[in-house]
Amino acid sequence: MLDTPNRVAVEAPPLEGVESTKAPVRVSRPNLLTVADAKTMSLVDMTELFKDHINPGQLHFMKLLGFHKVKIETASGMYYTDQNGRKILDFFGGFGSLAFGHNHPRIIEARKQFQNEDRHEIAIAFMSQYASALAKNLAEIAPGDLDMVFLGSSGSEAMEAAIKVAERAAGPKRPKIVYAQNSFHGKTKGVLSLTDSELYRGEFQLTGNTVKVPFGDIDAIRAAFEADPEIGVIVLETIQGGGGIIEAPVEFWQQLRALCDKHGVLWIADEVQCGMGRSGHFFAFEKAGVVPDVTALAKSLGAGKCAMAAMIATRDVYMKAYGSPKTAMIHAQATFGGIGEACVTAIEGLNVMYDEDLIGNAEKVGSYLISRLNELKAKYPQIIKDVRGSGFMVGLEFQDFSQTLPALLRPMVALLDDKLKGSLSGFVGAELLRDHNVLVAFTEYNRNVIRLEPPLVCGTEHVDEFITALDKVLGRGIVRIVRDFIGSQAKK
Ligand SMILES: Cc1ncc(COP(=O)(O)O)c(C=O)c1O
Numbered sequence: 001m002l003d004t005p006n007r008v009a010v011e012a013p014p015l016e017g018v019e020s021t022k023a024p025v026r027v028s029r030p031n032l033l034t035v036a037d038a039k040t041m042s043l044v045d046m047t048e049l050f051k052d053h054i055n056p057g058q059l060h061f062m063k064l065l066g067f068h069k070v071k072i073e074t075a076s077g078m079y080y081t082d083q084n085g086r087k088i089l090d091f092f093g094g095f096g097s098l099a100f101g102h103n104h105p106r107i108i109e110a111r112k113q114f115q116n117e118d119r120h121e122i123a124i125a126f127m128s129q130y131a132s133a134l135a136k137n138l139a140e141i142a143p144g145d146l147d148m149v150f151l152g153s154s155g156s157e158a159m160e161a162a163i164k165v166a167e168r169a170a171g172p173k174r175p176k177i178v179y180a181q182n183s184f185h186g187k188t189k190g191v192l193s194l195t196d197s198e199l200y201r202g203e204f205q206l207t208g209n210t211v212k213v214p215f216g217d218i219d220a221i222r223a224a225f226e227a228d229p230e231i232g233v234i235v236l237e238t239i240q241g242g243g244g245i246i247e248a249p250v251e252f253w254q255q256l257r258a259l260c261d262k263h264g265v266l267w268i269a270d271e272v273q274c275g276m277g278r279s280g281h282f283f284a285f286e287k288a289g290v291v292p293d294v295t296a297l298a299k300s301l302g303a304g305k306c307a308m309a310a311m312i313a314t315r316d317v318y319m320k321a322y323g324s325p326k327t328a329m330i331h332a333q334a335t336f337g338g339i340g341e342a343c344v345t346a347i348e349g350l351n352v353m354y355d356e357d358l359i360g361n362a363e364k365v366g367s368y369l370i371s372r373l374n375e376l377k378a379k380y381p382q383i384i385k386d387v388r389g390s391g392f393m394v395g396l397e398f399q400d401f402s403q404t405l406p407a408l409l410r411p412m413v414a415l416l417d418d419k420l421k422g423s424l425s426g427f428v429g430a431e432l433l434r435d436h437n438v439l440v441a442f443t444e445y446n447r448n449v450i451r452l453e454p455p456l457v458c459g460t461e462h463v464d465e466f467i468t469a470l471d472k473v474l475g476r477g478i479v480r481i482v483r484d485f486i487g488s489q490a491k492k
Contacts, residue, residue, distance in 0.1 A: 075102030084453025101455035131338030144291035148318035153307040155272035155298035156186030161311035169323035172184035174232025184242030212418035216248030232337040238284035244446035253288035276300040280363030280391035303349030358456040366391035423447035436469035
């Protein structure tokens with residue numbers, strides 16, 4: 001266990017020139033860990049504290065996948081380095097939060113300078129030049145009239161802001177919101193009603209004014225709009241991430257725009273995961289040449305160093321919702337919205353994105369990644385079912401092996417956690433990390449899909465390193481992958 005000193009009673013010193021008749025206040029100092037304690041903490045202590053104070057249940061999944069053995073010490077570019085000096089190739093990318101890789105030097109430099117100059121952070125009393133510059137940059141990048149920016153600190157917060165601005169602009173007679181099957185828009189109370197997950201919804205009370213449609217189904221949306229004039233808003237991820245990297249064709253988005261215009265419905269494009277250049281366009285919806293009424297960014301907007309999110313609305317929508325002095329404060333900046341260093345980080349990140357042509361790189365190297373994965377699909381058709389995606393938002397779907405597994409392994413697999421049954425992605429992901437030092441992401445709603453969202457600085461050499469590792473794992477065949485995994489579980 002951690003060796004922390006006992007509480008120490010500290011006596012407040014007497015104030016100069018003030019005579020007090022009261023006994024001095026005694027403030028006992030809690031057993032606080034220092035920054036140095038945090039940095040040098042052992043894996044064992046870290047695990048104990050995680051279990052005691054963060055999420056004991058989550059440890060179960062980390063153990064299943066072998067992630068509990070890793071303590072990251074440093075990170076740079078495409079790699080983490082763990083407590084044993086092992087370099088881990090990051091093809092997970094924090095679910096799209098690491099467009100610039102780990103600790104991009106220009107971003108670190110901008111932050112250091114900001115600190116050294118004694119700049120201010122909290123921007124509630126006065127306007128902020130940093131928030132203003134970031135908002136201007138986002139308006140400059142966003143197409144059409146997407147000009148009005150609300151800054152927050154998480155994707156959920158940006159999406160909450162998006163549905164609120166749209167609801168007010170749509171007006172009280174059109175309170176209903178359409179959302180998609182297998183959607184993920186966050187876990188806060190408002191957007192939970194638009195996130196299609198029984199697990200995340202738990203038994204929370206939902207808002208009830210929602211209509212669910214299949215993703216990418218224009219006929220279902222048309223039918224919903226025609227049937228219910230109370231529908232005022234539709235919310236869609238432009239590329240579904242949690243659903244397993246699901247895209248709709250460009251015609252879908254063009255028809256959606258036309259349909260929304262016809263029925264006066266506002267379209268919110270959730271670009272929290274697929275935005276910031278990941279798809280090979282800054283916003284994934286740009287591929288279709290259409291513009292939504294509201295959009296949201298987060299994740300990589302913080303350039304991998306801080307929490308930063310933005311809701312961007314057309315000026316028309318924004319002014320309808322909050323345009324007068326009477327309504328201006330209804331959803332104005334929260335305490336940490338537009339905080340100085342986070343804005344500066346995002347401003348530098350956006351400049352780096354264009355200076356280094358990261359969007360072009362995502363398009364080019366992302367296509368290379370997909371072509372290399374397709375080679376593996378041709379080599380292992382009994383294992384890989386599908387390869388899909390755009391840029392560096394790529395899904396690798398495995399065949400469901402629960403039916404094809406040899407009879408002798410079936411009882412063993414049946415003993416595994418529900419999350420692993422029938423799905424190869426857990427096994428492959430665990431073995432990629434254990435044997436080949438590669439990190440990939442799993443998918444909430446489709447356990448057969450591995451999500452590949454590497455930083456946009458990823459080069460073809462990193463793709464080759466990843467493909468070599470994956471080839472070695474898959475080359476062992478389903479039976480050995482599963483048997484090894486079960487064996488490693490038994491050894492724990
Ligand atoms: C599409 C999408 N929207 C919203 C969110 C919520 O973002 P956050 O986790 O920052 O609250 C996520 C997070 O994964 C997401 O992928």
